[in-house]
Amino acid sequence: MRCLISWGAAVAAVVGFTAMGIAGAAQAADSVKIGAFLSVTGPASFLGEPEKKTLEMYVDRLNKDGGIQGKKIELVVYDDAGAPDKAATFAKRLIQNDSVDLIVGGTTTGTSMAAIKVVEPAAIPFISLAGGIDIVEPVKKWVFKTPHTDRMAAEKVFADMKKRGIVKVAMISEDAGFGKSGHDQALKVAPAYGIEIVADEVYSPKDPDVTAQLTKLKNAAGVQAMFNFGFGQGPAIVTKNYKQLGINVPLWQSHGVASKEYIRLAGDAAEGVRLPAAGLVVAEQLAATDPQKPVVTAFKKDYEAAFKTEVSTFAGHAYDGLQMALAAIRRAGSTDKAKVRDELEKTSGYVGTGGLVSMSATDHMGLNPSAFHMVEIKKGDWLLSD
DSSP: OEEEEOSTTHHHHHHHHHHTHHHHHHHHHTEEEEEEEEOOSSTTHHHHHHHHHHHHHHHHHHHHTTOBTTBEEEEEEEEOTTOHHHHHHHHHHHHHTSOOSEEEEOOSHHHHHHHHHHHHHHTOOEEEOOOOGGGTSSOOTTEEEOSOOHHHHHHHHHHHHHHTTOOEEEEEEESSHHHHHHHHHHHHHGGGGTOEEEEEEEEOTTOSOOHHHHHHHHTSTTOOEEEEEOOTHHHHHHHHHHHHTTOOSOEEEOGGGOSHHHHHHHGGGGTTOEEEEOGGGGGGGSOTTOTTHHHHHHHHHHHHHHHSSOOOHHHHHHHHHHHHHHHHHHHHTSOOHHHHHHHHHTOOSEEOSSOEEOOBTTBSSOOOGGGOEEEEEETTEEEEOO
16 A cells, blocks of 8 residues: 545544554565655645655565565655644554554654654654754664764765855744754854854745845855745745845755755756755766765665656655665565664664764764765756765
8 A cells, every 4th residue: 555645534534544454454464564754745745745656666676576585565645735633643544544564754954853753662663854952862772764864964064165264144944843953053063163253134935035134144244154944845045035135155955955846946046056965966077986875876876867857955864764664674674673773783884875874872863974975956956066
């Protein structure tokens, strides 16, 4: 069974799942059930939609090859539309009604944090696809994540600025979820890189214009560069308004915009913007000796052939989450949740689209800043710029 269920259809879906009764339970025993709640629609759709496509593509492929340990993989996907309350409801439904063995999902920091309150007491392995560091720090027994953290992004950006002699920075960020977490982490790590935040503004993800905030930053004394933390349409609006105001200091974005959709939305205003990103977006530009190169080039080829659109790092997060989940199930020799959790925590030397992953009891992400590459947008494309 593989499905995408929206919030509006959820009640009917529950009736359907309940009606399966004993037959459904018997079928589940002969399958591996992977659950997901993703932001397929709503403001984070350009993250969630490629995640959904990736999970579906590889589950279909694996099932054609015989599944896992002789069992069919069932994928149950709900669309939370980016709403934390819906994410928590769907996480509960995946556990209580769908009886999934493991959850791979949580497109955004907000939806992931809401679901953690459900998955932790339920003792079910959960691999988040979101960037906020609070998802895994402090370590939560049943919670893991695939993307680089917002703290790592801030560290990579500030190291890049430091190399260019920049010490006075203006920040602008979304006022919730990933943007707020990234903003807070940036303020914490800036002093370690000799960076002074001389001006600081926020905006709502729904704001159609941020020229008022950017004007304040532009007029702040001594500003040498600007740094935006956010995802979705917000950073594209920031970028377009930035150009409209004629701001002549360089602009950095976070890894929350590592998608061609950002470049499309921002247009020529994105030219010259710098950001940290996974090797996936510059797959062909990686050195031949880079252990990631065969992985990211193969994934990029598969994704773009299947969907006729450019791959994004967010699709890669879903790929890594699914692959690590299934590897843990294989090593555990079953879908016993405690055993799978333990094997996830033992993940070591996994080469994924996000980097080389080695987890531990004190690190449920397993990446370090070297997994990031600095890229610059040139002529509407990514240019490796480490």
